[in-house]
Amino acid sequence: MLENISRSLTDCYANKESPLVVGVSGGPDSIVLLHTLNQLGFQLIVAHLDHKLREESGADSKYVEEIATELKIPFICSEVDTITISKEEKKSLEETARNLRYQFLFKIANQENAHAVAVGHTADDQAETVLMHMLRGSGLSGIKGMSVRSLTGWDNKIPLVRPLLNVYRSEVEAFCQDNNIFPKIDKTNFESKYHRNKIRNELFPILEEYNPNIKNKLVSLSKIATEDYKVILEIVDKEWVELVDISEEECIKIPMDRFNSKKLSIKRMLIRKSFEYLKSDSNNIQFTDIERSIKHIANPSKGQIQQITSDIFIQIHENIIYIFRDGYQIQFTDFPRIEDATDLFEGSGSIKINANWNLEFEERTFSELSFEEIKNNKDPYTAHLDKELLDEGLLLRPPQEGDYFQPLGMGGKGMKLFDFFINEKIYRGDRKHWPLLCTMNNDIIWVVGQRISHPYRVTGKTKKVLLVKGIKTNE
Incomplete structure (x- = not known):
């Protein structure tokens, strides 16, 4: 398993010369990640966020701190009122907790001049992610699942790395048993009120009746989709440079006639890349959002602004596609714009x-x-x-x-x-x-x-x- 993780770290361009922030919840995956990275000689900083969602969360924080102290690794902890923030932002607990966690991890990474943030996603998580995206009707970008290394909306310079992405949960559990590691078990993982848990606890057992190797097959599918996606992405990157005007931070401009002349798959990818460039939450961009965008561009109503996601809008004016963030005001005419008397x-x-x-x-x-x-x-x-x-x-x-x-x-x-x-x-x-x-x-x-x-x-x-x-x- 260590060799497998070491290969993944090479693919991540992880180095031992500068700090690596490790997100550690106290569960099996993150604890094994911490131990293996430590054994491999990385310069680590343990980061733990208490979401205050369970009575045991305080004990989890103390446990992670004890492990970090035992391994002589710097420990940074914070806590947030996830429930209150979830209500204020009108988002699910799942999404809110995820957003808060990554905000915290990348904040620490910036403070400590870390070269990357490492999290403990496994091959099982990859299989779940691929299946979730398939159920949502995602295209290749979703079916490819998570990447071993990726730049995210949380930071455009510090990458998120997943060294355990080719390691199955059964290997993690075996590592814990062989090394007398006793991680904390989050009981809510066995509750099906969260979407991912429902897929893990209810849907996978049914699918395994049809194919006991369903997780392996989904992981293989993600790898195939990743390679195909790379080929398309090379084409899209070239089209992006030739077509897209990114002179403004909150608005992208694309010539409509040239956009409409492209193959459908390229148009879809250009739209997705536009959303990602504008820092929309790419994990929440659905295939239907992309299709609605393309439909609006093909048959635009004169001057009409089309809302695509919660924070992204599209408008067509004089053969130019304007894709922009909420709050941005397009000025089509060079005139002396006035706001107040x-x-x-x-x-x-x-x-x-x-x-x-x-x-x-x-x-x-x-x-x-x-x-x-x-x-x-x-x-x-x-x-x-x-x-x-x-x-x-x-x-x-x-x-x-x-x-x-x-x-x-x-x-x-x-x-x-x-x-x-x-x-x-x-x-x-x-x-x-x-x-x-x-x-x-x-x-x-x-x-x-x-x-x-x-x-x-x-x-x-x-x-x-x-x-x-x-x-x-x-x-």
Whole structure:
């Protein structure tokens, strides 16, 4: 068994020069992992998290500490109220405990400058994982199961390693017996209220009636799927570099026509890789999520945002696929986006709209400007306004429900602002942040970058002109 573990550690690129954090619960698998890694001469740090889910959990912590002390290995322990956190986050106890455990392990790994985190998953766990993913309808990425070494969403530099992944539980139990090791037994492992336990305790005994070697077969299947997955992944990695724009941390952009020209399996993998890149929980990405994404991309509703997982969304705009995290706001148009209303001063000067745009004001006499110059203005971000109609002050604000104005060029006819946006093909997601220059009574003077309102135009009776310009600062 030691030779088997040693080979796995070689595959993990584990080294003896820097610390290796070992997650130890006190159960057979993690205790055997600790002993074997110690025998092989690794520089270990024992990390134990008390989830406070059982009355015996305190005794488990003490037991692990005693083993670490006996082996003269540094011991770090913490405890969490898993039940309360599970309720607050509205997640299952199983998922919450797992998340908390890995958060803790990788936090310790970073603190101690460890080169990896080792956990005690065995070949039996691999068989269970493969079967669970098959029941969920997973593709190759799920059927391949767990990897001996992998980078996870918990840390993009420190790997998670599983040195016992090719070791069966029967070998672990034999090692304990031969070496007089008496690990703690978690009684909840025999309860079927948790999904994995139900598969282990109820489904596997039935499957073993059909094939006593079902676990070996599932482990073999995972190895076959892993090799096939590697081949596809090489192709996908190449496509990823050529197709995907990852210039923004929370949003991925892919040309839709090029994406749709790819084989279905490549499209599925690109979607999955996108979710993983955006740090969605890859263990909870289901095949149905991938299929729904592809269906939406093939038949998009104009401007519609499609929620795919709890934290990932997809939107199509002008032949670009946008895949983004919850909370990210896509800005399709290079316009001076505004969030809140701002009272403006009168006269000359400048005011900041946002980090990249300013609004500049300059008072001019009509004699300084020719009527032809004003009439032939082609710059959408320059407005000439009758200053004498604006003596009560100005307001810069985003649109409001019920906004109405009279666009220049319509002979004084009015229309709803949002109908104007539709006519001008202003993207729906941009409309609620489009800046409006208004009177203090909320009358629209200028839809910045579009049109001024008819009543505020310069006429032959105008004496003073307020010249307003939207200036991009390129900060």
